[in-house]
Amino acid sequence: MSSNFILIFIIISCLLLSSTPSIAYPVKINVLNNATDPAGRRRFDKELGKEYTVKILTEEIIPFIWKTFNQPTDASRKYVPNVGFIVKTLTDGAMAEIGEDNIYYNDIAIRDLPAGQEQAKFFFKSVVYHEATHIYQFNGKGTAPGGLTEGIADYVMVKSKVYNPEGYTKPGEGSKWDEGYGVTTRFLEYCDSLKPGFTPTLNNKMKDVFKEDYFQELIGKPLAQLWREYKAKYRKIILDGSFWEWLVRQEQNEGEREGEGEKPVSPIGFQRVIPVSEKLFRVPIPVGVEVQSDEPISNVKA
Ligand SMILES: [Zn+2]
Numbered sequence: 001m002s003s004n005f006i007l008i009f010i011i012i013s014c015l016l017l018s019s020t021p022s023i024a025y026p027v028k029i030n031v032l033n034n035a036t037d038p039a040g041r042r043r044f045d046k047e048l049g050k051e052y053t054v055k056i057l058t059e060e061i062i063p064f065i066w067k068t069f070n071q072p073t074d075a076s077r078k079y080v081p082n083v084g085f086i087v088k089t090l091t092d093g094a095m096a097e098i099g100e101d102n103i104y105y106n107d108i109a110i111r112d113l114p115a116g117q118e119q120a121k122f123f124f125k126s127v128v129y130h131e132a133t134h135i136y137q138f139n140g141k142g143t144a145p146g147g148l149t150e151g152i153a154d155y156v157m158v159k160s161k162v163y164n165p166e167g168y169t170k171p172g173e174g175s176k177w178d179e180g181y182g183v184t185t186r187f188l189e190y191c192d193s194l195k196p197g198f199t200p201t202l203n204n205k206m207k208d209v210f211k212e213d214y215f216q217e218l219i220g221k222p223l224a225q226l227w228r229e230y231k232a233k234y235r236k237i238i239l240d241g242s243f244w245e246w247l248v249r250q251e252q253n254e255g256e257r258e259g260e261g262e263k264p265v266s267p268i269g270f271q272r273v274i275p276v277s278e279k280l281f282r283v284p285i286p287v288g289v290e291v292q293s294d295e296p297i298s299n300v301k302a
Helices: 003-019 038-068 107-111 117-136 146-160 181-194 198-205 213-219 223-239 242-258 267-273 278-282
Strands: 028-033 082-088 096-099 102-106
Touching: 028 038, 038 082, 038 107, 038 117, 038 146, 082 107, 096 117, 102 107, 102 117, 117 146, 146 181, 146 198, 181 198, 181 213, 181 223, 198 213, 213 223
Parallel strands: 028 082, 082 102
Antiparallel strands: 096 102
């Protein structure tokens, strides 16, 4: 073989490699409708179905999880080639959960999906994004805090944009970094803003073990300090007023929906007019965090 031929062969191979999307190992999804609730059983078959479930998992959700985790090769991915998807009654009241390599979806939750096929599919897919992430995420062989794995499962769902941002946790909420779900997701997004790609890197480092030191290693600051600074950043936004504008807007929208018609104009007025829900109240007054604003904390306290 001439050296020219070898060179051309190498160039063509490189071109092929760069233009072909990386091939992942095949995943087989086994869907069972074992619903005991007749309405849930019917609704799954009629509005969602086995074919749809397999399609979204293999064509959208699992590839998206690998992409979000920056796992371009099979060697970098968790190897789960068979996933069970079972619709059944969950006696613990969960909407959906996982066990081994199975996703269990409560038939009662299927029955109670939002009305309309498109709405039902959207909500269903959002939950499947979260549950499927549990199957393919690393958890440090069980050493990662449960709240962190819940936060990463939500993180992928939020990145997919298949979720309802209205009513979802806002940045700055929560009282501890591993509270789970939206609180942890928003904190991870903050960590991403300090170190691009932080969350996928953290996930990939947890193949064998979780260590709090990973935060220091990747961002250069200890975890406790990061959480403090995260909370302080959003409290500052709250104290200088922009967050209140956001809150007031939220409440106005809700008021209009409920036909209350109240139009609070200031944080103080806002608190007088509409009772502040526990959730909203939790946002502006974090406890035990250093204050970065000159304004007294009592300004935002009822
Ligand atoms: Zn979960």
